[in-house]
Amino acid sequence: MIVDLIIEDARWQALGLADLAERACGAALAEESVAGAEISLLACDDARIAALNEAFRGKPAPTNVLSWPSEERAAGTPGGQPRTPVDLELGDIAIAYDTCAREAAAAGRGLADHVAHLLVHGTLHLLGYDHIDEEDAALMEGIEVKVLGKLGISDPYGDTGEDRPVVWKD
Structure with a gap:
């Protein structure tokens, strides 16, 4: 696996993003075999991701992570398994330092753990997973929790008192 990393915001260097992303x-x-x-990964700031979010999604605001799969892999039915990648150049992910740092602080989580979660989340988007409806969200979140557990990172959805905390700004 190769993560082609472009760091536009130097604050990512201190986090050791290259190793964390790998x-x-x-x-x-x-986990998905x-x-x-x-994967191409752009490590940027809120201004850059807000511009990308507006250009690609019509939302002129910063967000934590964006993903652009290289091909359509979504499942045909809610809660179904996405299609196996044909193109192993899976696509692009952009992640914003400012938003990630704010979210980690607000949740009382370490920045590296939160970023790892967002990178797992973005990678699953590249593989065709989504969270638009409940069945897809449950499937995707279950995989995220399993992968994060293998990395020694606690369940970001647990112990919140909510059924599904709002983590994504999609």
Whole structure:
């Protein structure tokens, strides 16, 4: 697995994002039995991700993570398994330092753990998973929790007092 990392915001350097991305993205891909894949990762700030969010989704605001799969892999039915990747250049992920840092602080989580979660989340989007409806969200979140557990990171959805905490700004 290769993560092609472009760091536009130097604050990501202190987090050791290159190693963190290899571990988090690699764990998600291993869980889905995808070998030999390539992911492009843009590590940016809120201004850059807000521009991307507006350009691609019509939402002129920052968000934590965005993903662009290289091909359509979504399942045909809610809660179904996405299609196996044909193109092993899976696509692109962008992640914003400012939003990630705010969210981690608000949740009382370490920044590295929160970023690992978002990278697993983004990688699953590249593999065709989504969280638009309840069945898809339950499937995706279950995989996230399993992968994060293998990385030694606690369940980001547990112990919140809510059925499904709002983590994603999609």
